[in-house]
Amino acid sequence: MESEEKLTTNSLTDHLTELRTRLVRSLWGIMLAMVICYSYSEKIFEFVRKPIERFLPTGGLVFTAPTDKFLAHIKLSFFSALILACPFWLYQLWKFISPGLYSQEKKYTIGFIFSGTALFLTGNAFAYFIVFPSAFEFLMNFGGPTDKPMITIDQYLSFFTLTTLMFGLAFELPLIIVILGMFGIVTKKFLQEKRRFAILILAVIAAVLTPPDLLSMLFMLVPLLILFEISILLVGFFEKKAQTVS
Numbered sequence: 041m042e043s044e045e046k047l048t049t050n051s052l053t054d055h056l057t058e059l060r061t062r063l064v065r066s067l068w069g070i071m072l073a074m075v076i077c078y079s080y081s082e083k084i085f086e087f088v089r090k091p092i093e094r095f096l097p098t099g100g101l102v103f104t105a106p107t108d109k110f111l112a113h114i115k116l117s118f119f120s121a122l123i124l125a126c127p128f129w130l131y132q133l134w135k136f137i138s139p140g141l142y143s144q145e146k147k148y149t150i151g152f153i154f155s156g157t158a159l160f161l162t163g164n165a166f167a168y169f170i171v172f173p174s175a176f177e178f179l180m181n182f183g184g185p186t187d188k189p190m191i192t193i194d195q196y197l198s199f200f201t202l203t204t205l206m207f208g209l210a211f212e213l214p215l216i217i218v219i220l221g222m223f224g225i226v227t228k229k230f231l232q233e234k235r236r237f238a239i240l241i242l243a244v245i246a247a248v249l250t251p252p253d254l255l256s257m258l259f260m261l262v263p264l265l266i267l268f269e270i271s272i273l274l275v276g277f278f279e280k281k282a283q284t285v286s
Contacts, residue, residue: 066129073121091172095180163211221275228276
């Protein structure tokens with residue numbers, strides 16, 4: 041009994057050490073990408089400001105402290121680095137979880153990184169090109185044209201980066217479910233039986249993560265429902281493949 045407890049403790053320590061290693065490496069990768077992004081921070085800032093620009097009376101955002109604009113460029117560089125370094129930190133994530141998979145499943149490294157990056161970037165692009173225009177159209181014109189917006193850089197960047205990242209992470213849904221399927225935590229049958237609960241949960245997630253208008257919520261909910269259905273098919277595909285190999 042004592043040896044089993046010691047083995048469990050050692051195993052947990054090994055997992056925590058590995059997790060720390062992967063987190064540190066991911067952070068170093070993001071820091072390196074941040075240096076690159078900072079060199080282009082002005083162009084990135086112009087790109088980020090574009091969705092709300094036409095609603096601003098002066099054509100630009102405002103800041104209330106001397107350091108606000110400088111800090112905004114630092115924050116924006118870090119945010120951009122998260123996106124730029126996406127393949128690298130996904131690789132670190134894969135290296136952490138892959139020891140728990142079967143040998144035939146460990147060969148999906150490239151597929152995991154490619155699909156994870158593609159889904160993350162698709163979520164980011166969806167937020168930028170689809171969600172933000174409709175959300176700002178609603179929010180900036182709500183209540184009539186009398187009141188004029190005076191939005192600070194800090195407020196806008198917080199709203200922009202959080203929403204963009206949430207969409208990017210939300211679009212990782214198929215990847216997360218497929219990994220859970222590989223570990224045997226969920227099955228195709230389980231997902232089909234719990235579809236109603238999944239729809240309810242996804243609706244709540246969409247309502248919490250999106251700007252406070254119905255259209256933005258639907259813009260997130262509909263893709264999530266489609267991605268969930270794709271996830272069911274993928275889990276079923278890998279189940280059949282595992283049965284064939286065994």
